Amino acid sequence: MKYISTRGEAPSLSFEDVVLTGLASDGGLYVPETLPKFSKEEIASWAGLEYRELALKIMTPFVANEIPEADLKNLIDKSYDSFRHEAIAPLVQTGHNEWILELFQGPTLAFKDFALQFLGHLLDYVLKKRDQKVVIMGATSGDTGSAAIEGCRDCENVDIFILHPYQRVSEVQRRQMTTVIEKNVHNIALEGNFDDCQNMVKASFADQSFLPEGRQLVAVNSINWARIMAQIVYYFYAGLALGAPHRAISFSVPTGNFGDIFAGYLANQMGLPIEQLVIATNSNDILHRCISDNDHSKKPLIHSLSPSMDIMVSSNFERMLFDLYGRDGAQIKKLMEDFKSGSMVLSDEALEKARELFSSYRLDDNETIDVIREVFEKTEYLLDPHTAIGVQAARETRRSSETPMVCLSTAHPAKFPEAVKQAGQTEDPALPHHMSDLFEREEAYEVIANDMEKVHGFIKSNINA
Template structure:
């Protein structure tokens, strides 16, 4: 399998190359040169398999030429053996047609663990095969990516990790899951700005070729293809348990950065019978505006009870735009250059109609989110977090055929947002036992301005101020 950049100017790479590189040198994102094709028989053969064996079958074509089946299985067993549910990503039925796919049974209680635990092992394996400079991972988080990435690489040889988060704009649980990890290779930075500011700084660091080479930068954000590859697996795992390939399944995905839902798109392109992917946004609704009206323009970020979705620039949307441009990298590069200059592009009606064959979108306001949290608690016996509630609210508004089951991706454990859960539902959401002492652990992080130059100087100085 070879991977190409969405902007066309970077050299194609194999799976090891894109995993260690992250962002393409031309500023684009890596995508498979061709989508693997799964037949009905291939999908039917997944019935009854464990999560690990499903992962090997689904990811096999993406790692071909780099990892054999046994090596891939060993990595998956190491990544998912520490999850707190035997199914890894279990399905929970809410009513006659709605299901939750619980993605929060990993060590940091968020869906990011499913991909990042595997990515941490991939980094360690690939770096052990080389003798050279450490990999310096730089990332931005709106809440969950940071803790999941840190958990995946803390203490691992050959890796330093620098994680930026917007100061005061993540929940206390989210912050502490990052800042209480005291391993010497972990460096948390609270910036005076938004998540979009943090994400822009990370991208600018990758685009500084001298700095990038000096520190051998690597990525854990969903710009890294390996992350999205790992997320494709749970779409297959859930759909097969609900009757695929003989039954279509719809998925509702709470998303801000478009990574999780793009993994569903990849599953659809591979042959999974996905009826629809519902892109659920909160009031920071750039994806809703893009898919419903063609308006992909940056607005102001409004803080909400779903902070991981408080985003106005969805970096993974570029991967979809690449396909909507007919995989014409030159055309897409010109479009992205326009967006980076003006912070706005208009998506043509033809492209929107093409996207609408797979995607629909719903914008969920705070009242709808709260009502859905109460419905889940009172009617279905499930306490859910605000992000999951946004996905479920969109799912319950769907006008899909009634015989199509709708799976909402439950992206975080409610204990990560105890204040919102308690205020809205009147229920407590205690931390699992393994995190019961989180509030008493020592924290360590630095506060810096939202300045690329300042943060690069901090890294250049060996993580000293």
């Protein structure tokens, strides 16, 4: 299988090359030239498969013949061995035909573990085969960083540098990153917001001249195709558990960068019958404004109780636009240039096509706290603030009560004690046993000004020979 850029001017690449490349040379994002399609009969035959077995079925077509099936199976098995729950992605019922898909059972208590545990093992496999060393540079609004570090801490051929916005992630999120004391792990607290971190990473990929000879940057953010690919699996897993393909399923997804919900869109394109995908946002609601009012304009970023969604530039939305505009790279390039100036407007045709599958809703912090309190009072189930937004967005926009609605729970509530306390809990939610000493561990991170030259200087001086 070949991969092409959303802007149409970069060369097509193989799977392994796309994993190591990240952003395309024309500034676009790589997507498969064609998507694999599964028949209703084939999907039905997967009912009852264990999560790892299902992952192998879904990922194999994307990898084609580049990784032998036995090796891919081994990579998948190792990736999910560190998950605490035997089901990997368990479902919990919280209402009539309303389900929570717990995606926080991995080592860093966030859905990012599904993709980044796999990506870490995949990178190790590819780099050893090529006898190559790389530098990972990533931006995080909270969860990507810790999951990437956990996935790559033992990679011999990787130096990893993660930028997080200084004092704009929760203490648990920060400590999950900064207490990993390994010679190849480096944390940068950037004096800015998440979009500043993301913009610096994108600019660094465009000009990698600051790196030593023979090194290249590799992306761990959701611009990396392998992450999206791994996330498709749990949509099929939840769907099969609730009666697909013989009945349609709906999903509500708390999202900022559009990667997680884009994986759901791909699952639908590949044959999973999805009736509705709900884009759930906090006050940083550019995606909700776009779907509801065709207002995709930048506004000042608001620091919220759901910091992983404090994003105004949703990178993966470009992949969606590529399909909405008939895979016309020239039109996408023009849209992205418009957006760089502050705003872009979708065509009526593209917006209508998006609304066939997508709905959207936004909640502010006060509404989020109310949902956490209400759900706990009724069910004794404790939501993190991101999941709470997903639950309420589903309830407000649901098209059919007869269709199962699955709300993706993207993080463990222990990562966001401030929101949980404001919702009326008298004590911080307990961290799982393997993380119970988190607040006693040594931390290491560098606070750096929002200055490209200073960040590049720090990276260059800390790359291992």
